[in-house]
Amino acid sequence: MAVVFEKPKSLTDAPLHYCPGCTHGIIHRLVAQAIDELGIEGKTVGVAPVGCAVMAYNYFSCDMVEAAHGRAPAVATGLKRAMPENVIFTYQGDGDLASIGMAETVHSATRNENITVIFVNNAIYGMTGGQMAPTSLPGQVTQTSPYGRDVTTAGFPIRVCEMLATLDGPEYITRVAVNNVKNVKQAQKAIKKAFENQINGKGFSLVEVVSSCPTNWGMTPQDALNWIDEKMIPYYPLGVYKDRSAEKEAE
Amino acid sequence: MSEKVLMKGNEAIAEAAIRAGCLHYFGYPITPQTELAAYMAKRMPKIGGTFLQAESEIAAINMVYGVSSAGKRVMTSSSSPGVSLKQEGISYIAGADLPALIVNVQRGGPGLGGIQPSQSDYFQATKGGGHGDYHLIVLTPASVQEMADLVSLAFDLADKYRMPAMLLADGTMGQMMEPVELPDEAPNMIEKPWAVTGTQMKREHNIVNSLYLVPEELEKTNNERFERYKYIEENEARYESFMMDDAEICVVAFGIAARVSRNAVVEARKQGIKVGMIRPITVWPFPKKPLAEAADKVKSFISVELSMGQMIEDIKLATSCKKPVDLCYRVGGMIPSPEQVLESIKKAAGGNE
Numbered sequence: 196m197a198v199v200f201e202k203p204k205s206l207t208d209a210p211l212h213y214c215p216g217c218t219h220g221i222i223h224r225l226v227a228q229a230i231d232e233l234g235i236e237g238k239t240v241g242v243a244p245v246g247c248a249v250m251a252y253n254y255f256s257c258d259m260v261e262a263a264h265g266r267a268p269a270v271a272t273g274l275k276r277a278m279p280e281n282v283i284f285t286y287q288g289d290g291d292l293a294s295i296g297m298a299e300t301v302h303s304a305t306r307n308e309n310i311t312v313i314f315v316n317n318a319i320y321g322m323t324g325g326q327m328a329p330t331s332l333p334g335q336v337t338q339t340s341p342y343g344r345d346v347t348t349a350g351f352p353i354r355v356c357e358m359l360a361t362l363d364g365p366e367y368i369t370r371v372a373v374n375n376v377k378n379v380k381q382a383q384k385a386i387k388k389a390f391e392n393q394i395n396g397k398g399f400s401l402v403e404v405v406s407s408c409p410t411n412w413g414m415t416p417q418d419a420l421n422w423i424d425e426k427m428i429p430y431y432p433l434g435v436y437k438d439r440s441a442e443k444e445a446e
Numbered sequence: 447m448s449e450k451v452l453m454k455g456n457e458a459i460a461e462a463a464i465r466a467g468c469l470h471y472f473g474y475p476i477t478p479q480t481e482l483a484a485y486m487a488k489r490m491p492k493i494g495g496t497f498l499q500a501e502s503e504i505a506a507i508n509m510v511y512g513v514s515s516a517g518k519r520v521m522t523s524s525s526s527p528g529v530s531l532k533q534e535g536i537s538y539i540a541g542a543d544l545p546a547l548i549v550n551v552q553r554g555g556p557g558l559g560g561i562q563p564s565q566s567d568y569f570q571a572t573k574g575g576g577h578g579d580y581h582l583i584v585l586t587p588a589s590v591q592e593m594a595d596l597v598s599l600a601f602d603l604a605d606k607y608r609m610p611a612m613l614l615a616d617g618t619m620g621q622m623m624e625p626v627e628l629p630d631e632a633p634n635m636i637e638k639p640w641a642v643t644g645t646q647m648k649r650e651h652n653i654v655n656s657l658y659l660v661p662e663e664l665e666k667t668n669n670e671r672f673e674r675y676k677y678i679e680e681n682e683a684r685y686e687s688f689m690m691d692d693a694e695i696c697v698v699a700f701g702i703a704a705r706v707s708r709n710a711v712v713e714a715r716k717q718g719i720k721v722g723m724i725r726p727i728t729v730w731p732f733p734k735k736p737l738a739e740a741a742d743k744v745k746s747f748i749s750v751e752l753s754m755g756q757m758i759e760d761i762k763l764a765t766s767c768k769k770p771v772d773l774c775y776r777v778g779g780m781i782p783s784p785e786q787v788l789e790s791i792k793k794a795a796g797g798n799e
Contacts, residue, residue, distance in 0.1 A: 207651075236645070236647065237644050237645050237646040237647040237648075238644035238646070239644060240515075240516075240642045240643075240644060242512075249657060250657075252653045252655055253653075255651070256645070256651050257644070257645060257651055258642035258643065258644055258645055258651050258652045258653070259642065259651060259652075259653045259654070259655075260511075260512070260515045260642055260653070260654040260655070261542075261653070261654065261655040261656065261657055262508065262511070262538075263508060263511075263534055263535065263538050266504065266505070266508035266511075266535070269500070269504075269505040269506075269508035269509050269511075269512065270508050270509070270511050270512040270515070271512060272498070272505075272509050272512060273470070273472070273508070273509035273510060273511060273512020273513040273514075273515070273516070273520070274512040274513070274515060274516050274642070275512075276470060276496040276498065276509070276512075276513065277470060277496075277512065277513040277516035277517075277518045277520070278516050278643060278644075281516075281643070281644050298501050298502055298504075298505065299501070299505050299508070301501075302500075302501035302505065
């Protein structure tokens with residue numbers, strides 16, 4: 196029988212622990228596929244976050260480091276400075292990257308640290324059971340915003356791409372989603388480009404992936420994917436927010 | 447050894463680290479260790495190394511974690527409030543069994559405290575400092591020469607035992623200038639097969655990690671680490687013994703407190719008091735054995751500290767409280783004078799007559 200679909204080689208055989216309907220599996224696959232296609236598994240080192248993807252180090256077959264909460268870009272900075280020839284990526288959630296690790300995110304971006312950051316935004320803390328995230332939407336009900344996120348006391352969600360795009364430092368800042376085939380294809384391209392940028396020495400590339408959390412959103416997987424279209428994308432519009440090389444070429 | 451040069455303690459640490467093969471430095475500005483970072487900022491770009499002023503102490507220690515994961519020698523330096531901020535990262539470094547050097551040029555605390563010398567981070571340095579069961583190897587220089595010498599030893603021990611090492615200095619040691627012979631031997635680099643240098647598709651992936659969700663596994667890693675610590679306690683404790691042969695009073699002091707105490711011991715001897723000093727060079731592992739032996743000979747101990755009585759607890763433990771231990775101290779950036787230490791010695795001598 197002809198093989199028409201295979202697991203990327205850069206993923207191990209360990210069964211993923213993610214909830215049914217969670218999109219982490221798709222995003223892991225897209226990252227691994229990019230690594231496979233670029234033939235860089237042997238020189239890639241990934242940095243796992245604290246959050247749902249904390250055990251990503253078991254799922255990628257490249258060398259892996261588990262970082263403290265929010266510190267992945269700092270750890271990646273150390274790895275890249277020590278081994279400029281290697282390919283270093285971080286894989287982080289919204290609490291990790293946009294709350295506790297915001298300083299590390301902003302400063303690695305402004306230094307144009309030559310690393311690839313995969314930022315999974317599902318608007319909630321998944322691992323700890325559904326607390327309000329820096330990206331939870333206004334009015335969103337979570338365990339710690341039981342009456343809905345009240346922006347007068349809890350503040351507004353942070354649009355990470357828009358904010359980072361104001362910096363002169365970073366090379367490539369883009370937002371994609373994985374809630375339908377078309378968006379997954381787009382995400383696949385963006386993630387590969389974020390790795391290529393690093394290989395070509397262009398610098399800091401961040402791909403925000405708008406993602407779902409059926410378990411903590413209290414929805415069926417399908418409803419959660421629909422919610423991305425209805426609620427998430429209107430607040431977090433998809434698109435390229437910064438692409439320095441493309442901008443230079445256009446000039 | 448190379449020629450003698452006149453250097454500040456902070457600069458001697460920096461140059462010694464470079465000579466020990468440390469080509470990666472991450473820090474955040476804080477007094478009184480600034481000369482160290484400034485020296486690194488000047489030197490590292492010239493020798494293909496990394497000097498990076500991080501956005502915070504927290505980021506700096508996590509950059510250290512990254513470089514160490516890659517198997518390279520790496521360091522950070524700070525002073526007390528900054529070292530508190532690093533504790534999360536230090537716990538992860540210990541938990542992931544990574545070597546690294548952390549320099550603490552201590553200043554007075556707690557809180558923002560002051561900028562003058564202190565030894566009040568003794569508990570933090572010797573008992574772990576962050577969360578979880580772990581230790582650092584803690585070396586305490588008492589001269590600019592030792593600042594340099596202990597740096598390469600710290601890197602060697604950290605690599606050998608796969609654990610973080612700390613150089614516990616203070617504002618005086620960092621700021622004072624003394625002639626120093628810088629080491630010029632090739633650094634003693636060892637293989638690090640655990641490092642995440644990329645599989646090159648030739649081996650299984652390496653994972654640097656401190657997470658163990660299965661309690662039996664986490665317990666096992668803790669037990670294994672403490673087996674290592676036990677070996678270190680038995681084999682790596684370092685100290686200097688001064689005029690202890692016939693001593694009836696034993697002064698215990700490290701760093702700047704030992705420099706002051708030495709003068710007091712010499713003066714007391716002139717006055718006919720049989721006093722000596724044990725100067726811990728490592729405060730973890732603490733030199734328990736010489737202190738336990740001294741406890742069988744001397745009448746009493748004096749712990750001389752720039753803290754409110756921290757090391758005194760380790761002295762009591764090491765000596766099983768066999769003999770009284772007095773405390774002679776100044777804090778807040780103040781340093782005991784030789785006269786103050788001499789008074790304590792005289793009091794101890796008088797009290798036993």
